[in-house]
Amino acid sequence: MNEDHFLDGFLNPKSVAFYGANNKGQSLASIQIMNLIKSNYDGNIYPIHPYLDLVMGYKVYRSIKDVPEIPDLVVIVLPAKIVPQIFRECGEKGIKRIILISGGFRELTDDRKNTLTEEIVEISKAYGIRFIGPNCLGVFNNWYEKKEEDKAFNISIWENLPKGYFSIASQSGTLSSHIWFDPENLDLGLGKSISVGNEANIDIVDCLEYYKDDPNTKFIGLYLEELKRGRKFLELAREITLKKPIIAIYVGGSKAGNRALESHTGSMAGDFRIFESVFKETGIIQTDQVQEFLDVALILSKGILPKGKRLGIITNSGGPGAIIANNAEKQGLEVPEFSKELQKKLKDILPPTASFKNPIDCTFDTNLPYFYITLPEMLMKSGEIDMIIQYGVVGFFDVMMDYLKVEQIGKYAEFDIPPEEEQDKLVSKLLKPTLENSKKYSVPILYVNPMNFNSPWSKRLRKNGAILFKLWDRPVNALAKVCTYVEFLKKRQFESKN
C-alpha cells in the first residue's frame, strides 16, 4: 500500500544520476555521492559532468541522454538559471523523479513569483516529472532494502544512523539532516527524512500522506515555516495522530522570525494563531526548541506512552529532586504525594535519612539493585504514578577508576571494581527488569546521569535501552510535551465514545 505512493520511488531508487558532482568535497553533489558510498548503496550511480572522466570512481557521462538506462532518480546541484534546460533534457530521457537541491529560485524574488520556478513547474508537468525542492538537502532512507541491516539510501546525512521508526519531513535542510551531526543524538535512531525545500511540486502534505501508511514510520517529526495546503494538512494530521504521534517545530509569529522566513524559503509565515489552533485540533506536539524536538522524539521512540500526567521522582540527591518536582508542576505535570500505604512500604526499605513522599530521596547509597530495580518497580506497580524520572544513575565505578589512576590512591585504596565484562552484565541485569516493567505497566522511565554521555557507565545504560539525560531539566520539559499528546488522545477517545 505504501509502496504505491509516488514518494516511495524517491527513497528507494535503484539508480541515480547526479548533476554537479566532482571529486572535491566542497560540492554538495559530491557529498551526496560520498554519503551513498558510506552507507553501502549498491544501486547504479551516474555522474553527469562536462569534462571529468571519473567522479568518486564512477564513470562520468557528458549528458543524461548518454546514460545507459533511465535512472530512477536525478539529483541536481547546479546554478538555478540552467536548471530548466536540465529539466527538459531529463524529461526527454524519460526521467520521472528529480531532487532539485539548488537554491536561487523563489527565495530571491520580492513578488514571490519567479519565472524560473514557473518554468520548471511547467516543464515537469509536461513530462510527468515529480520533483522535490528547489532549495533542499535531499532525502534519507534507513529502510532501503529491508533485509540488509547496513544499507541505506542516504544522500543527506553524514553519520551512519541506527535504524529507527522516526520519520522527518522538513522545510529546513538542517532540521532534516544536520541535527544528526552529533552522535549524542544517535540513541533516537532515524527511519526516513525528507527535506522538502521550497515545495514547488512536492510538499509536506505529500510526505504526511506517505508516512501515514508507512510501516516503518511510527512517529513523525515536522519542521514548518508555512503550509501550502492547510485544510488537507489538518485532515491528514487529525487522522494520523490517532495512531502515530507527530512532533513539530513551527517558526513564525514574531516579526524577526517572519523576516527570516521570507529570506529563507521566500515563504510568508502563516498567522501564528491559526497554526496554534491547527496543532491543538490535531494533537500535534509543538515545540520551539530543536533539542526538545529531539528529546520528545527519543521518549516516543521507545513506544511507551504514559497513561496520565503523574510523575514519580527517584533521586539520591535532594536538590535535583526538588528542582524536578518544582519544574514538573510548573510545566503542568502532577507530582502526587504517595498514599500512606506506599509511603509505609517505602519507609520500611529506605535508609533512615531518606525521604519517601515523592520525590523519593534515597540519599547517598550504593545498593544498586534496590536503586535500579526495587524502587522503580514499587512505583510502577503502585498505580500511583504514570512516569518516572530517576536522578543519580552515576557511574560509580568510572569515578573510582579515575581516582585509582592517581599513584597514591592506587597504592592504598581497597575498592573492588568489576572488570568491564562484569559491569556490562551488571547493567544489563539492573535495567532489564525495570525496562520490562516499564513496558508492562506503560510507565516511561527516564534516567539522569550527570556524567558525560559517553562515559563508560552512560554508554552501558544507553546500549541497554535506557533513555538517558545528563541533567534533569530536559526530561521534565519533554515529558510535559508528551503528556499534551496523551491528554489529546484521551479527549479524542472520550469524544468518539460519546
Next chain:
Amino acid sequence: MNEDHFLDGFLNPKSVAFYGANNKGQSLASIQIMNLIKSNYDGNIYPIHPYLDLVMGYKVYRSIKDVPEIPDLVVIVLPAKIVPQIFRECGEKGIKRIILISGGFRELTDDRKNTLTEEIVEISKAYGIRFIGPNCLGVFNNWYEKKEEDKAFNISIWENLPKGYFSIASQSGTLSSHIWFDPENLDLGLGKSISVGNEANIDIVDCLEYYKDDPNTKFIGLYLEELKRGRKFLELAREITLKKPIIAIYVGGSKAGNRALESHTGSMAGDFRIFESVFKETGIIQTDQVQEFLDVALILSKGILPKGKRLGIITNSGGPGAIIANNAEKQGLEVPEFSKELQKKLKDILPPTASFKNPIDCTFDTNLPYFYITLPEMLMKSGEIDMIIQYGVVGFFDVMMDYLKVEQIGKYAEFDIPPEEEQDKLVSKLLKPTLENSKKYSVPILYVNPMNFNSPWSKRLRKNGAILFKLWDRPVNALAKVCTYVEFLKKRQFESKN
C-alpha cells in the same frame, strides 16, 4: 580585606582532620581525601579512625586530641547521634572550623526543631567554633595558593576544574559539585564553591559577604531553597549586583517543590512571590533550569556584557536562523532589521543567494575568513546590534577526514585537509580578531556547531576561547537572561543619576 573574613579559613586550611574516612571508595570522607590528593593539596591530612593505621597513606589518629597540631579544619562524616560528642572533643582541642557533612539532623524531624541540631549549635557557641552544614558536601577552592596553577583545596569535586572567577554557594551539594561531573561544563571554569547544607551556623548570606570582596570572584551562582536572613540578603545582593552579577536557581512555589524541600533540608520554602520580588529588586538573574544556570555563567565568564538587547544573527542555514530569530523575540530580545546602509554593504560582499537583513544567511560557503572575521566585524562595528549568535561553525575538515576513511572515497577524493597543526593555527587566526572585536565593542558572540562538543574543530574553537553551543536554543535563552541583568544595571545607573 577578604582574608579577614572568617570563611577564608575554611577554603585555605593548612591542615585538615577527617572523621569517617577509610580506604574504601564508598565513604564520602574517603572521596574527600582522594579529591585532596588528586588536586595536589600539600597541607597536612589527619584521618581519625578507631582501628585503621593508614588511610590513603596518611597516618591515622585514634582521637583528635592525639593529632600533633590543632588542625585548621575538621571534616566530619559520621552518624548524626555521635556528632555532639565529636564537636565537644574538637572544642577541647581548640578547633575553630568544622565542615559537618553528615545528614540526619533537622531534615528528619517534623517539628523543625531537633535537640541534636540545638546541641551542636550550643557546643559550637561555647567553644567559638564556626561550622558549615550539617547535610552538605564540602567546599572547593581553585585559588588555594595562588602561585601554583595546579593546586586546589578541593574536598567536593571529582574533576580537576580549570581556574575561573565563578563562585558558588548552594543549599544543594549536587548543585555545588556534581554538576561538574561532565567535562563539557569545563569551559566555564570555577573559582570557589561552598555547599552550605542546613545552615545551622553558616548560611548563604555569609557566603555572599565573603564573595563580595573576594578578588577571585567576579560573578556568583546561588542555589536557594530558603533564606534565613532575608533582609540582610536583600541588602547585600543589591550592593553586589552593581559590580558582580549573581545568577540563582530558586526552588519553590509549587506544592511538590515545597514538599521536596521539606524532606531535603527540612526548610519551609518561602513565598515564591517574595523571592520573585527580591530577585527583581536586586537584579539577580533567575532561572529554573540548571543547564541555563551553567549557560548564563559561561557567558558571564568572558566578562563581556551586551549594552542592550539587540541580537544579530549570522548563519549558513535558513532554518536555524529563523528559529533563533523567532525564539529571541519571544524571549524579549530584539532582532532589528539592519539599516539600508548596512544591508547594502552586506549585499555587496555576500553570495547572490544570501540574505542580509538579519538574520544574515550566507548559505553554504567555505570561505572561512569572511564567515568568521568579516561578517562579525561588520556587525560589531555597525553599532546596530549588541550581541551575536553565529550558527554553522562546522568542522568541515572533520567531516572530510571522516569520509576519507572510506576506501573508495579515499582513493578518488581530491580535497586538501590541512594537517592538525595548520588547523590549530587557522582557528586561532579566525577567532582572534573577532574575540578582540567582541571585547573592544562589548558585543558578546556565541558560536553554534551542531557537531559533538569534543569533535576536533569544536575543541579548537573552545580552546581559543569561543563560547560554543551544539544547538541554537540554549544561547538564545541564556542571552535573554543576561539581558535582564543588563537592563537592571541601566535602570540602577539611571536612578543614581536622577
